[in-house]
Structures are given as C-alpha cells and as structure tokens.
Amino acid sequence: MKIPYIPEDAPFNGEQKYWLAGFLAGLHSRLLVLEDKQSAPAAGASTNTQLHILFGSQTGNAEALSQTAAKAARAKGLVPVVQALGEVDLDVFATMRHVLIVTSTYGEGEMPDNAQLFWNAISASTAPRLEQMHFAVLAIGDTGYDGFCQAGKFIDMRLEQLGAKRVADRIDCDIDFEEPSSAWIGTAMPQFAASAGSSGTALESAPEAPVIPGSNKQNPYAAALVTNKRLSAEESAKDIRHFEFDLTDSGLKYEAGDALGVIPVNDAALVSLLLTQLKADYETPVPSFDRNLGDLLTYQFEISEPSRKLIEWVGQHTTNQELRHVLQHDDKDTLAVWLWGKDTLDLLQLELTRSLSVPEFVAMLRPLQHRAYSISSSSKAHPNQVHLTIASVRYHSSGRERKGVCSTYLAERVRRGEKPAIFISPNKAFRVPSNGNAPLIMVGPGTGIAPFRAFLQERQATGAEGKNWLFFGDQHQAHDYIYEEELQAWQEKGLLTNLDLAFSRDQEEKIYVQNRMLEKGAELYAWLQDGAYFYVCGDASRMAKDVDAALYEVVRQFGGLSSERAAAYVDQLKKDKRYLRDVY
Ligand SMILES: Cc1cc2nc3c(=O)[nH]c(=O)nc-3n(C[C@H](O)[C@H](O)[C@H](O)COP(=O)(O)OP(=O)(O)OC[C@H]3O[C@@H](n4cnc5c(N)ncnc54)[C@H](O)[C@@H]3O)c2cc1C
Ligand SMILES: NC(=O)c1ccc[n+]([C@@H]2O[C@H](COP(=O)([O-])OP(=O)(O)OC[C@H]3O[C@@H](n4cnc5c(N)ncnc54)[C@H](OP(=O)(O)O)[C@@H]3O)[C@@H](O)[C@H]2O)c1
Ligand SMILES: Cc1cc2nc3c(=O)[nH]c(=O)nc-3n(C[C@H](O)[C@H](O)[C@H](O)COP(=O)(O)O)c2cc1C
Incomplete structure (x- = not known):
C-alpha cells in the first residue's frame, strides 16, 4: 500500500x-x-x-x-x-x-x-x-x-x-x-x-455473520464478576481495586493492550435524591419512553455530570448570580472551574424562577455512557477471565459524598456472581512486539500499571526472552504499592529485569517516575539503542506530558545529541511504533 x-x-x-x-x-x-x-x-x-x-x-x-x-x-x-x-x-x-x-x-x-x-x-x-x-x-x-x-x-x-x-x-x-x-x-x-444512476433494485446481501456478544458496544456480554479485591491498603487515600470477570463459554477474545468497556448502572441513592428533588416517584411514567422515571434515571441517562442542555436551561431560569455571570462570560475554562465537583442534583438545587417538569428534565439528559478500562490480564495466562485495575472516584462536595458512576458501580454495587454488561474495545496500536527478543520499557504509575501487568503475563506465557523494565509509582510505598508480590516474584524469576519505583509522598520532595527515568538515563538510552519499545500508560493531563519531556531529555543528555537531533530521535521512535501510549 x-x-x-x-x-x-x-x-x-x-x-x-x-x-x-x-x-x-x-x-x-x-x-x-x-x-x-x-x-x-x-x-x-x-x-x-x-x-x-x-x-x-x-x-x-x-x-x-x-x-x-x-x-x-x-x-x-x-x-x-x-x-x-x-x-x-x-x-x-x-x-x-x-x-x-x-x-x-x-x-x-x-x-x-x-x-x-x-x-x-x-x-x-x-x-x-x-x-x-x-x-x-x-x-x-x-x-x-x-x-x-x-x-x-x-x-x-x-x-x-x-x-x-x-x-x-x-x-x-x-x-x-x-x-x-x-x-x-x-x-x-x-x-x-x-x-x-443505480437501477434502485436491491442487491442480494450475503448472510450476516453472527455477532458474538461482548465483541462491541452494541452487543455487550453479561460477564459474572468473580473477584473484587482491594489492592491499596485501608490507610491509603485511594481505593484501587482488582476485578476479575468470568468469560468461560463467552467465545470472547482479547489481546494484551486492549481495553474493556463497562456499561454502568447509576447509584440508587443518587436516583432517590433526584426523585425527591423532582417531587416524583420511581414509578412516575414518562411520556414517549416505555420505562418509568426511576428506571430511566438508573439505567438510561447520565445523572452525575450535568448535561450542557441542563446547564443552559438552569442558567436561563436561576437567580444564582454566579452561574449567570459564568455563562455570560461564555468562557469554557471559567465554566469548568465553576462546575468542578457539581452534579445534576446541585444544579437542580439552585434557586430556580420556575419549576422543571419531569419530561422537560428527562429531555435534557444525555445517554449513560460506558467507561473504558485498560485490561490488566493476558488471555494466554487467564484464558477464561479478564482482569481490570480501577481507582474508585470518590470525593466530597457541598456536604455530600460524590461517587464516580462506573468505578463505584463495580467497587460497591455489583456483588460477586452478578453480571455487568461489558465489551472488548480493541487497541491494535498498543501491543507487545511480535519479536519476543525486543526489550520493553513500561512507564505506568497508579492505575497505569494495568496493561503492563497484562504485557508481563503475556511475555511469561509466550516465553518471550526480551528484557522487561517497569517504572511504577504512587503516593506511598506502604499503602499504594499495588501488585507488589507479583512484581517481586517476576523480578526474582528474572522476567522483570528492572523495576524502578517512585513513591511521590514518602519524602518531602515529590519523586515521580520521570525522575527515576533521568536517574537511570544512561541505561535507558542504551536499551533504546538496543531496540527497546517504550510504553506509557495512565494520567494524560500531567504524567504523560512530563514523561514525554523526560524521554526527550534522556535521549538528549545520554545520547549526547543536540535538541533538534534528540527531537528527531524521539520522532523516529514514534514512526517505528516503538513509542506507544495508552493515556486517559
Ligand atoms: C482508554 C482508557 C483506559 C482507561 N483505563 C483505566 C484503568 O485501567 N483504570 C482506571 O481506574 N481508569 C481507567 N480509565 C478511566 C475510566 O474510563 C473512568 O474515566 C474512570 O473510572 C472514572 O469513571 P467514573 O464513572 O467512575 O467516574 P465519573 O462519574 O465519570 O466521574 C469522573 C468525573 O468526576 C469528577 N471528579 C473526579 N474527581 C473529582 C474531585 N476530586 N473533585 C471534583 N470532581 C471530581 C471529574 O469531573 C471527573 O471527570 C481509562 C480511560 C480510558 C479512556
Ligand atoms: N487530572 C487530574 O487532576 C487527575 C488527578 C488525579 C487522578 N486523575 C485521574 O484519575 C485516574 C486514576 O489516577 P491513578 O490513581 O491511576 O493515578 P494518579 O493520580 O495519576 O497518581 C499516580 C502517581 O502519579 C503521581 N503523579 C502526579 N503527577 C505526576 C506527574 N506530573 N508526573 C508523574 N507522576 C505524577 C502521583 O503523585 P501525587 O499524587 O503525589 O502528585 C502518584 O504518585 C486517572 O484517570 C487519572 O488520569 C486525574
Ligand atoms: C477521549 C475522548 C475525546 C472525545 N473528543 C470529542 C470531541 O472533541 N468532539 C466531539 O464531538 N466528540 C468527542 N468525543 C466523543 C466521540 O466522538 C463519540 O463518543 C463517538 O460516538 C465515538 O465514536 P467512535 O466509537 O466511532 O470513535 C470524544 C470521546 C472521547 C472518549
């Protein structure tokens, strides 16, 4: 081509x-x-x-x-x-x-x-x-x-x-x-x-191949949740969990590097608060829908993050000066700051100049979306399972505990044996190299470790002999060192050639994975020169950008290159598909 x-x-x-x-x-x-x-x-x-x-x-x-x-x-x-x-x-x-x-x-x-x-x-x-x-x-x-x-x-x-x-x-x-x-x-x-200039006569269609449930978003699979285990310690500021779903007899296939789509169900407690606010019952019928209001709010619509339509409607019908002022500015950043930590219920609780009917409210909601999670298992190691590693989103705002829709659905609302709707979301651009001898460098702090657990399982299952290097970190070693035993066992077996840890809050000055990369810059550069693949997974807004800058710096300093040649070196890694990211 x-x-x-x-x-x-x-x-x-x-x-x-x-x-x-x-x-x-x-x-x-x-x-x-x-x-x-x-x-x-x-x-x-x-x-x-x-x-x-x-x-x-x-x-x-x-x-x-x-x-x-x-x-x-x-x-x-x-x-x-x-x-x-x-x-x-x-x-x-x-x-x-x-x-x-x-x-x-x-x-x-x-x-x-x-x-x-x-x-x-x-x-x-x-x-x-x-x-x-x-x-x-x-x-x-x-x-x-x-x-x-x-x-x-x-x-x-x-x-x-x-x-x-x-x-x-x-x-x-x-x-x-x-x-x-x-x-x-x-x-x-x-x-x-x-x-x-078609005659308009219908062409015969080939018989349609049956779609395997779970192979795309339109056809989800009900997969039994068999494990929900907290990985971070009770003392941790975070609640990071390991989940395992049963895929036996599903016919579903996935590759290390793929993501899993999970279709969540909203929190019944939030649904109930909204019903009270709307002065409606769970069974309230909603014209033009064949489900009652309670079901719509539970299964069909996003009820946490306020929709744009609702924000605009409330903006037009509120005496709240702050929101009116923010909307008049028409500045997305100011609006984002104002909205931070506010949900649909917060908006409905602002002083309104007229009441909002149930059909009007429902018409402004957005469909409930699936959430994607990087798969943290290899199907070669776990042929009948798929694993996820998820940080629960929880925070307090205006005296109410707020819960991320999907992370807390899995963490606290799905019981063992129950079957959430999932589907495989392939990521063909994020794979272990077919050459088993190629060295891998993986940078995955926090939940960014997920696909690299899958990669290491994959390399072990296929007997790949290439070297593997993981940079991992989180807030505190004592509470947040997730998968510690597995990583140490892989290190002892020699599968994990290098393991560099950056626990950001164990000392006065923060230490991040990119600091470790620079400390080991000479060796990292030597691995790259040896044909290593460089992978990054986790937070897109800060970590991935800083790791990108650190990679460039390693190449500049330890390769003895000018800024331009270092940039060209990193560009070439990307072109060769040896610098791959899965960031969110
Ligand atoms: C390709 C891909 C792979 C991913 N892989 C993983 C993974 O392996 N593990 C993982 O844990 N996540 C992963 N994610 C993120 C995941 O998809 C969800 O975005 C995450 O779980 C939050 O979803 P939620 O439904 O729980 O939270 P939502 O209900 O979507 O709420 C999240 C929102 O809450 C608000 N919020 C969060 N914290 C605060 C706060 N402190 N104060 C105020 N507001 C706040 C923000 O507006 C934020 O956008 C991945 C995302 C993508 C796109
Ligand atoms: N956009 C945001 O403001 C924000 C904040 C937190 C989490 N998140 C999202 O929350 C989800 C889960 O997060 P997570 O628990 O996997 O991990 P995380 O919040 O990304 O934290 C993992 C580790 O990365 C450190 N870190 C923070 N900033 C960094 C940077 N610029 N460079 C390198 N490391 C950095 C953290 O340190 P410290 O926490 O000590 O700084 C922590 O030790 C992800 O979706 C993430 O994107 C977003
Ligand atoms: C990370 C992310 C960024 C997105 N950015 C935009 C955007 O800038 N503009 C937009 O209209 N939709 C955006 N979307 C929405 C997608 O276009 C939408 O979900 C679409 O249905 C996805 O279709 P696909 O599965 O064919 O890619 C974004 C979605 C995600 C997950």
Whole structure:
C-alpha cells in the first residue's frame, strides 16, 4: 500500500504528529471490506454504482454505522465498499465517484486515530482536485466536548474546497446518534443512488455473520464478576481495586493492550435524591419512553455530570448570580472551574424562577455512557477471565459524598456472581512486539500499571526472552504499592529485569517516575539503542506530558545529541511504533 505524500508544511500540531507517526507505522494494509469481503478497487477501477463508505472510528461507533449504511446502500442497488479512512490510498481516493464519510471526533476536536493520516493527506496543499467526486459526511461526536463533530466538519469543508459535490448535507450527531443517523442514511441513500444512476433494485446481501456478544458496544456480554479485591491498603487515600470477570463459554477474545468497556448502572441513592428533588416517584411514567422515571434515571441517562442542555436551561431560569455571570462570560475554562465537583442534583438545587417538569428534565439528559478500562490480564495466562485495575472516584462536595458512576458501580454495587454488561474495545496500536527478543520499557504509575501487568503475563506465557523494565509509582510505598508480590516474584524469576519505583509522598520532595527515568538515563538510552519499545500508560493531563519531556531529555543528555537531533530521535521512535501510549 502506498503511503500518501504528506508535505513538511501539512497542518498538524505536535500531538497530531504523534498519531500520524503511529499511523504511518501502522499502515500494514488492514483492508476492511466488512460487508462484502471484496477487495478495495484499484486506482481507476471505481464503477458508478460503487459507494465507498469510509470511516474514522476509535471505539467502533462510526465503524458500526458504516455497516448500517452499507446495508441501506445495497437496498438501493449500490455496491458498498467499506474501509477505514486510514487505509485509503490518496491516489485511489481521488478516483472514487461516490463517497460517504462516517467519522467520530477525538481528543479536543481532532481526528480519530485511523483518520489522521487521511486528513493530513487531503488537507495538504498538494491534495488532488476531486471534481468527479460526489460525497456526504455523517459526523458523530459529543456535545459535551468543545469541538463538537469537528473532524466531520473539517472533512466536509475540505472535500468541498477540493471540488467534490455534496450529495446530502452533513449531519452532526450527538452520543444518542442511532435514530438521527439512521433517518439521515434513509434520506441520503436514495440521493446517492440517483447520483450514481443505480437501477434502485436491491442487491442480494450475503448472510450476516453472527455477532458474538461482548465483541462491541452494541452487543455487550453479561460477564459474572468473580473477584473484587482491594489492592491499596485501608490507610491509603485511594481505593484501587482488582476485578476479575468470568468469560468461560463467552467465545470472547482479547489481546494484551486492549481495553474493556463497562456499561454502568447509576447509584440508587443518587436516583432517590433526584426523585425527591423532582417531587416524583420511581414509578412516575414518562411520556414517549416505555420505562418509568426511576428506571430511566438508573439505567438510561447520565445523572452525575450535568448535561450542557441542563446547564443552559438552569442558567436561563436561576437567580444564582454566579452561574449567570459564568455563562455570560461564555468562557469554557471559567465554566469548568465553576462546575468542578457539581452534579445534576446541585444544579437542580439552585434557586430556580420556575419549576422543571419531569419530561422537560428527562429531555435534557444525555445517554449513560460506558467507561473504558485498560485490561490488566493476558488471555494466554487467564484464558477464561479478564482482569481490570480501577481507582474508585470518590470525593466530597457541598456536604455530600460524590461517587464516580462506573468505578463505584463495580467497587460497591455489583456483588460477586452478578453480571455487568461489558465489551472488548480493541487497541491494535498498543501491543507487545511480535519479536519476543525486543526489550520493553513500561512507564505506568497508579492505575497505569494495568496493561503492563497484562504485557508481563503475556511475555511469561509466550516465553518471550526480551528484557522487561517497569517504572511504577504512587503516593506511598506502604499503602499504594499495588501488585507488589507479583512484581517481586517476576523480578526474582528474572522476567522483570528492572523495576524502578517512585513513591511521590514518602519524602518531602515529590519523586515521580520521570525522575527515576533521568536517574537511570544512561541505561535507558542504551536499551533504546538496543531496540527497546517504550510504553506509557495512565494520567494524560500531567504524567504523560512530563514523561514525554523526560524521554526527550534522556535521549538528549545520554545520547549526547543536540535538541533538534534528540527531537528527531524521539520522532523516529514514534514512526517505528516503538513509542506507544495508552493515556486517559
Ligand atoms: C482508554 C482508557 C483506559 C482507561 N483505563 C483505566 C484503568 O485501567 N483504570 C482506571 O481506574 N481508569 C481507567 N480509565 C478511566 C475510566 O474510563 C473512568 O474515566 C474512570 O473510572 C472514572 O469513571 P467514573 O464513572 O467512575 O467516574 P465519573 O462519574 O465519570 O466521574 C469522573 C468525573 O468526576 C469528577 N471528579 C473526579 N474527581 C473529582 C474531585 N476530586 N473533585 C471534583 N470532581 C471530581 C471529574 O469531573 C471527573 O471527570 C481509562 C480511560 C480510558 C479512556
Ligand atoms: N487530572 C487530574 O487532576 C487527575 C488527578 C488525579 C487522578 N486523575 C485521574 O484519575 C485516574 C486514576 O489516577 P491513578 O490513581 O491511576 O493515578 P494518579 O493520580 O495519576 O497518581 C499516580 C502517581 O502519579 C503521581 N503523579 C502526579 N503527577 C505526576 C506527574 N506530573 N508526573 C508523574 N507522576 C505524577 C502521583 O503523585 P501525587 O499524587 O503525589 O502528585 C502518584 O504518585 C486517572 O484517570 C487519572 O488520569 C486525574
Ligand atoms: C477521549 C475522548 C475525546 C472525545 N473528543 C470529542 C470531541 O472533541 N468532539 C466531539 O464531538 N466528540 C468527542 N468525543 C466523543 C466521540 O466522538 C463519540 O463518543 C463517538 O460516538 C465515538 O465514536 P467512535 O466509537 O466511532 O470513535 C470524544 C470521546 C472521547 C472518549
């Protein structure tokens, strides 16, 4: 597969460059013609009735929608060809006549990983003209983020700039995208069919392969929770837990590096407080839903983090000067500071100028979302189980104990033997190298250790002989040294060649994993020179940035390189897929 030309001046920032590097290295032609099992057409082979459905997707929503669109296309006599955007060669793209782009948005208004390379290519000044192309964009996103559906908006705008003709206006869908997207597909497909001159006669569809429950978000699996064990000591400021789920007979497969999606259930105590606030009962019927209010608040909607619609409504109907002032400023940072530690109930408890009816309230809520967790086991070591390592989110605010929805659902509301809904969320970009001799350097403080426990189990199970080095840390050695026995046993067996610990609060000056990296800089650089893979997992907002800076510093100091050459060295690690991150 040819990698599109990306000029030096292509408009992407440092972070985007990171993902681009991952993509360039990851381009090993995983051709996803998901419905028809056809090959992608060669350059120039695009026929009139072919509809190329190209998706940008991180966790599978846009990918699943592409399948829905493919079915609708066949019903209109079109021949759908479904592919990930990152796998489309720019030269082939330029020959396509009919294109439906289905994409989510990630980061802060950025492309999903598997659309970044495509975006870099079409946004470059050297991108080809696309006058022959007819296109439409189905964008999915989340109005909770500032750059709502930004990836879809950018692609839509750029295709038009390049001369492509819009067959249907773009749709921007929120997290409850199923209905609006399906209605949009219903109207866009006849337009594509007319444009492509399709006879409109439905094509025969291949029989659908059965979907294994748990293989995606749309088809979760009810997995029995068999272990819920506190890892951090009672004296710890944290409640970090180890969970094990039974997968026997599920048919589910996962790889070390994948994440598990968990669909939570809201806390009954918070539901009850909300019902009281709304002066309603659990059984109160809600027009247009086939569930009562209590069930809706328990299973269907986010009731902790306030939705934007609710914030705006309350802003318009409150005498609370602080909120009115914050909203008038229209500044997301000021609003975020004001909202920190406040939930839906806090907003309803502000002084309101008029009461809010139950249907009005429910209409402003957002669907309850799954939470992702890095899997902390290898299926080679635990063929019938999947393990997680989770820090419970708990804090006090305005005299009420606040609980993270999903972390405390698992920690305190699911009893052993009960079966929460889970699904595997593959992360193909975060894997142990296929070369068992390659050295691994893993930086995972706090719950960031999760995938590295899986990696070490995997290396042990496969008998991989490469060296392994773990940087781990948390607040106090006495209370927060999770998986201590396992790590020490692996060290004694020689599986864990190096183990460097950074307990931040055991001394006056904080010590973090990146301090340990710099202390061992000469050895770390020697490992990199030996072909080591460098992995980071855990907190994205602070730790991952500081570790990135430390890696660069190690290379500069211990490689004796100039700043520019050190930066190029780290960039090359990314391009070679030897610098990989799973941060949140
Ligand atoms: C790919 C990926 C992998 C992940 N892996 C792991 C993992 O292995 N282990 C793990 O523990 N987590 C992991 N996470 C994070 C996890 O998905 C959840 O975000 C986390 O468990 C919190 O979810 P919750 O439902 O419990 O909390 P929520 O109900 O979502 O509440 C979290 C929110 O509470 C608020 N909040 C938190 N603390 C405070 C405070 N002190 N004061 C005021 N407000 C506060 C913040 O607004 C925060 O966003 C991962 C995330 C991703 C994206
Ligand atoms: N965004 C935030 O403000 C924030 C804060 C805490 C947790 N979290 C999130 O909470 C979840 C669970 O956190 P966790 O329990 O896994 O671990 P964590 O809160 O990330 O803490 C693990 C260790 O990392 C240290 N640490 C703090 N800042 C660091 C930095 N800049 N560089 C390197 N190490 C640093 C912590 O030290 P100290 O705590 O002593 O500083 C602690 O020793 C994650 O999702 C994390 O992203 C977010
Ligand atoms: C870490 C993260 C960042 C996100 N950033 C944005 C964003 O900036 N804008 C947006 O509209 N949606 C954002 N979303 C929402 C996703 O686009 C949305 O959940 C979408 O349905 C995911 O589809 P996918 O599974 O195909 O990737 C974000 C989601 C996550 C988890």
